[in-house]
Amino acid sequence: MQENYLAKWLSGELSGQELEEFKKSEAYASYQKLKEVSGRLEAPEFDVDQALMQLKNERIGETPKVIALHPFKKFLRVAAVIALLLTGSYFYVNTLDESISTEYAERSQITLPDNSEIILNAGSRVSFSEKNWDKKRSVALDGEAFFKVAKGEKFTVSTSQGTVAVLGTQFNVENREGFFEVTCYEGLVSVTYNDTETQLPAGTSFMVIDGALIASPKPNTAQPSWVNNESSFESIPLGYVLAELERQFNIEVKTQNVDKNLLFTGTFSNTDINMALKSISTPSRINYKLEGDNVLFYAEKTP
Amino acid sequence: MNNVCEEQVFSSVFKANSKTVFNYIYYKFGNEEKAHDAVQEAFVKLWENCAKVAPEKAKSYLYTVANNLYLNVIKAEKVRLKYASPSLEHSNESPEFLMEEKQYKEKLDKALNDLPENQRTTFLLNRIDGKKYAEIAEMEGVSVKAIEKRMHLALKALREQIDGI
Numbered sequence: 001m002q003e004n005y006l007a008k009w010l011s012g013e014l015s016g017q018e019l020e021e022f023k024k025s026e027a028y029a030s031y032q033k034l035k036e037v038s039g040r041l042e043a044p045e046f047d048v049d050q051a052l053m054q055l056k057n058e059r060i061g062e063t064p065k066v067i068a069l070h071p072f073k074k075f076l077r078v079a080a081v082i083a084l085l086l087t088g089s090y091f092y093v094n095t096l097d098e099s100i101s102t103e104y105a106e107r108s109q110i111t112l113p114d115n116s117e118i119i120l121n122a123g124s125r126v127s128f129s130e131k132n133w134d135k136k137r138s139v140a141l142d143g144e145a146f147f148k149v150a151k152g153e154k155f156t157v158s159t160s161q162g163t164v165a166v167l168g169t170q171f172n173v174e175n176r177e178g179f180f181e182v183t184c185y186e187g188l189v190s191v192t193y194n195d196t197e198t199q200l201p202a203g204t205s206f207m208v209i210d211g212a213l214i215a216s217p218k219p220n221t222a223q224p225s226w227v228n229n230e231s232s233f234e235s236i237p238l239g240y241v242l243a244e245l246e247r248q249f250n251i252e253v254k255t256q257n258v259d260k261n262l263l264f265t266g267t268f269s270n271t272d273i274n275m276a277l278k279s280i281s282t283p284s285r286i287n288y289k290l291e292g293d294n295v296l297f298y299a300e301k302t303p
Numbered sequence: 304m305n306n307v308c309e310e311q312v313f314s315s316v317f318k319a320n321s322k323t324v325f326n327y328i329y330y331k332f333g334n335e336e337k338a339h340d341a342v343q344e345a346f347v348k349l350w351e352n353c354a355k356v357a358p359e360k361a362k363s364y365l366y367t368v369a370n371n372l373y374l375n376v377i378k379a380e381k382v383r384l385k386y387a388s389p390s391l392e393h394s395n396e397s398p399e400f401l402m403e404e405k406q407y408k409e410k411l412d413k414a415l416n417d418l419p420e421n422q423r424t425t426f427l428l429n430r431i432d433g434k435k436y437a438e439i440a441e442m443e444g445v446s447v448k449a450i451e452k453r454m455h456l457a458l459k460a461l462r463e464q465i466d467g468i
Contacts, residue, residue: 003451004448005455006454006458006459007436007450007451007458010458011429011435027462030462031458031462033407034411034458034461034462034465037407037408038411038426038430041384041385041427041430041431042385042431043329043330043431044384046321046322046325046326046338046339046342051317051321051325051339051343052314052318052321054343055343055346
């Protein structure tokens with residue numbers, strides 16, 4: 001039998017021989033009955049004239065294609081374009097993302113539409129769409145922020161280096177040049193970095209420095225220390241520590257004979273600059289000079 | 304001259320195709336109200352674009368518009384079809400025979416509703432509206448062979464369902 005022979009049979013396109021063969025088959029009687037009964041089926045009623053009348057009266061109108069000449073036509077056309085542009089730009093502006101940023105030595109607290117909270121550390125920026133918040137909880141981050149996420153649909157933080165997705169939890173994301181760290185304080189956080197997903201349970205960190213994944217110590221606090229006006233580091237290259245110092249006090253840091261790759265463990269105050277400078281210089285065995293907004297860290301040349 | 308914008312031409316296109324557009328949407332989604340709306344929408348669109356659509360293209364234009372209208376939007380409901388069988392209602396057939404016929408129709412109804420939407424539409428356009436495979440292929444925007452395949456599979460599935468194979 002040829003392909004789709006049932007269709008050919010129904011349309012009377014089977015050859016005489018094929019038809020004979022089909023008639024002999026067991027199923028033929030069933031198909032014959034199906035053909036006969038289905039030929040008596042009827043669709044629901046449809047009044048063509050009434051539908052046409054409805055179309056003409058309600059939808060098309062009596063003289064739809066005759067447009068009266070009007071002296072104001074051109075003016076109306078221009079007005080319509082202007083109105084369109086205005087509404088268009090209104091909606092465009094309306095849908096633009098909300099963006100909040102902090103300068104150096106500045107911090108900001110943001111409450112999102114669902115009462116989730118973001119605390120933004122110095123020199124950072126977040127943006128999100130307030131209008132589409134109900135549909136998509138998504139925040140773009142540049143810098144460092146601590147998130148307290150209300151329970152609900154997936155909450156995503158996208159950064160230039162990786163993406164963090166959670167359901168409802170508290171976590172910190174730091175996205176600085178060459179430095180990416182996510183710390184989960186409550187719940188479960190999923191981090192996607194270089195297309196690899198890592199699940200972070202509460203009390204764990206994910207850290208990448210200069211492209212290298214670094215085993216990170218567990219946080220022993222309920223919040224990142226910077227929320228309480230302190231910056232804490234555990235085995236972090238000095239260069240990143242000094243960059244954070246610059247952000248917290250809005251100062252310029254210079255170094256002389258200092259190895260910036262030296263690992264620093266410790267805490268500095270974000271409110272008292274003299275204490276902070278001491279906290280960094282003493283354990284690293286370096287000296288500093290503070291002049292206005294400039295700090296110079298220098299090491300005595302070893303003899 | 305032969306322009307869809309002319310009311311005469313437009314009306315004749317409507318008379319020739321509206322019922323099939325209605326049935327086409329009805330077979331797909333089983334919703335009469337949506338099928339009525341689809342007819343109105345499709346012809347309003349045709350009227351608005353009458354200058355751009357040649358009369359010979361009007362037909363496939365209508366089906367495309369009607370089809371796009373509900374693309375993935377509405378969920379298919381049960382298709383309810385009537386039977387033109389006056390001969391049976393007033394015949395002298397035995398009660399057993401009439402009972403069997405009734406049961407057969409119930410089975411056919413169920414089997415039709417269980418068919419994939421594209422097979423049901425193809426089958427019913429052929430059986431009820433008497434559309435040739437080539438016409439259905441044009442409406443659905445697929446090849447005649449694809450329609451034959453749908454028809455073959457529809458017949459096979461219906462028979463298997465009804466005979467309980």
